[in-house]
Amino acid sequence: MQTMGVSEFKAKCIAVLKEASRTGEPVVVTRRGRPLARVEPLPGGAPPARLGACRGRMTIHGDIVHADTSEDWEV
Numbered sequence: 001m002q003t004m005g006v007s008e009f010k011a012k013c014i015a016v017l018k019e020a021s022r023t024g025e026p027v028v029v030t031r032r033g034r035p036l037a038r039v040e041p042l043p044g045g046a047p048p049a050r051l052g053a054c055r056g057r058m059t060i061h062g063d064i065v066h067a068d069t070s071e072d073w074e075v
Contacts, residue, residue, distance in 0.1 A: 001026050
C-alpha cells in the first residue's frame with residue numbers, strides 16, 4: 001500500500017486517482033505522519049456516467065435570446 005503526504009497528494013491528485021484505479025492498490029494520505037484518508041478504487045469500477053440522464057424529459061418553451069425584457073430592467 002502506497003503512502004504519501006497530504007501536500008504531495010494535493011499536487012498529484014488526478015494522477016494518484018488514475019493510478020489507484022488502474023492498479024487497484026489503495027493509497028494512504030497522511031498529515032504529519034498520521035493517516036488522514038485512504039484512496040481506493042470502487043469495487044466493480046466507476047459508476048456509469050450520468051451524462052444525458054435527463055434527455056427527453058425537458059421541454060423548453062419560448063426563446064430567451066429574443067425575449068423582450070425592456071420592461072423588467074431599469075436602463
